[in-house]
Amino acid sequence: MANIIIVGTQWGDEGKGKIVDCLTEKSNVVARYQGGHNAGHTVVIGGDKFILHLIPSGILHKDKQCIIGNGVVVDPLALITEIEQLKARGVPVTRDNLRVSKNAHLIMPYHVILDGWKEKVKGNKKIGTTGRGIGPCYTDKASRAGIRMLDLSWPIQFKEKLRANIDDINCMLEQIPNVDKLDTDKIYDTYISYGEKLAPYVDDTDITINEAIKQGKTILFEGAQGTLLDVDHGTYPYVTSSSATAGGAMTGLGVGPKCVDEVYGVAKAYTTRVGEGPFPSELLDNTGESLREKGAEYGATTGRARRCGWLDFVVLRHAVRVNGLTGLVITKLDILDDMEKIKVCVGYKYTDKNGERQLKDFPKELPVLEGCSPVYEEHDGWKGEASAGVRSYDKLPKKAKAYIELIEKTLGIPVVIVSTGQDRDDIIYR
Ligand code: IMP
Numbered sequence: 001m002a003n004i005i006i007v008g009t010q011w012g013d014e015g016k017g018k019i020v021d022c023l024t025e026k027s028n029v030v031a032r033y034q035g036g037h038n039a040g041h042t043v044v045i046g047g048d049k050f051i052l053h054l055i056p057s058g059i060l061h062k063d064k065q066c067i068i069g070n071g072v073v074v075d076p077l078a079l080i081t082e083i084e085q086l087k088a089r090g091v092p093v094t095r096d097n098l099r100v101s102k103n104a105h106l107i108m109p110y111h112v113i114l115d116g117w118k119e120k121v122k123g124n125k126k127i128g129t130t131g132r133g134i135g136p137c138y139t140d141k142a143s144r145a146g147i148r149m150l151d152l153s154w155p156i157q158f159k160e161k162l163r164a165n166i167d168d169i170n171c172m173l174e175q176i177p178n179v180d181k182l183d184t185d186k187i188y189d190t191y192i193s194y195g196e197k198l199a200p201y202v203d204d205t206d207i208t209i210n211e212a213i214k215q216g217k218t219i220l221f222e223g224a225q226g227t228l229l230d231v232d233h234g235t236y237p238y239v240t241s242s243s244a245t246a247g248g249a250m251t252g253l254g255v256g257p258k259c260v261d262e263v264y265g266v267a268k269a270y271t272t273r274v275g276e277g278p279f280p281s282e283l284l285d286n287t288g289e290s291l292r293e294k295g296a297e298y299g300a301t302t303g304r305a306r307r308c309g310w311l312d313f314v315v316l317r318h319a320v321r322v323n324g325l326t327g328l329v330i331t332k333l334d335i336l337d338d339m340e341k342i343k344v345c346v347g348y349k350y351t352d353k354n355g356e357r358q359l360k361d362f363p364k365e366l367p368v369l370e371g372c373s374p375v376y377e378e379h380d381g382w383k384g385e386a387s388a389g390v391r392s393y394d395k396l397p398k399k400a401k402a403y404i405e406l407i408e409k410t411l412g413i414p415v416v417i418v419s420t421g422q423d424r425d426d427i428i429y430r
Pocket of ligand 1: 011012013038039042127128129130131132133134135222226229238239240242273276374
């Protein structure tokens with residue numbers, strides 16, 4: 001199989017975990033390149049549900065190597081917990097199938113405190129983060145104050161860096177009511193013990209992955225979050241702090257662009273978003289509510305209800321462009337099974353002092369985006385016929401096939417996979 005990057009084309013939660021799980025069968029290495037335990041990938045195997053936050057879902061397969069790249073921010077306790085939970089359920093996790101980059105930055109307790117505090121002071125302008133400390137950790141990385149996985153093996157230097165950071169943080173914490181100052185020694189001891197537990201997995205993952213590529217092994221690059229949450233190409237500032245688009249795979253793992261054969265974008269058959277920020281095709285009515293209930297649209301990480309809306313071609317065109325998508329994966333087609341009519345957003349209507357116009361391209365200016373209203377096209381649904389559980393394209397209801405073909409025609413790329421249910425086997429390869 002080819003080396004494939006899997007990216008989210010919307011605001012995350014597109015069902016990438018299941019697609020990665022399915023494509024892992026044909027890959028040797030599965031590598032995460034950005035984000036942290038803000039992600040939540042749900043994989044259902046024979047009725048057994050696994051929710052993974054940091055470890056690539058490839059871990060559920062025998063003889064596959066999983067890599068957590070340098071671009072990922074790692075909360076060591078979250079990683080240790082995930083490893084232990086997998087082991088407790090009989091999934092082996094060893095150095096043979098899991099490697100974590102030495103260069104991965106660590107989420108520290110102060111990142112979590114700052115994440116919560118920054119959200120609080122933003123009031124109604126809050127981002128709606130997952131509260132996992134992701135933004136402050138990437139901030140430290142960019143400002144060169146970060147602590148990396150390798151630091152845990154250099155106790156003297158680690159303590160020095162930690163002390164400098166905590167001195168700074170404690171000055172800031174003085175302004176926050178009801179928050180105790182942080183104790184360097186306590187955090188040091190805790191993190192050193194995390195380092196000992198994670199030591200078997202720590203690796204020069206850039207060397208490991210490039211060796212694998214040289215040996216002709218196939219790599220699956222697993223993106224987290226989605227294009228519209230990308231720090232450069234998303235709905236800034238309502239984004240996460242990493243490069244969730246395809247380009248992030250290169251810097252987040254230390255590989256060159258020539259090793260990538262395909263870039264598959266994963267899109268739900270409709271759209272969802274969790275957290276704050278603009279969402280032009282959002283449905284605030286019963287249709288939105290029924291998508292949420294039928295699609296079980298509640299976050300795998302925070303349990304928050306996801307906002308739901310129609311499929312948005314303005315968003316998807318942007319995703320095709322900035323990721324260089326070569327194929328699309330449509331998930332949760334079955335959730336539309338009961339719909340009499342299905343709408344798709346084909347453009348945005350925007351009015352300013354020059355009058356009304358229709359935008360075909362995703363606007364970058366937040367005030368413009370916030371002022372846009374969706375222009376819909378309505379299509380017949382396939383109510384009364386089911387796509388749920390269908391495993392061959394020919395057996396899909398005619399109107400469901402027409403929906404898939406409309407997506408292909410509009411975006412100019414093939415739909416290579418369709419997912420028709422939660423289970424690993426509810427899938428159509430085209
Ligand atoms: P953060 O990544 O926790 O800083 O959150 C920033 C924004 O990204 C918020 O709107 C979150 O809800 C959103 N977000 C982060 N991770 C995910 C994810 O895995 N799925 C969907 N939304 C996410």
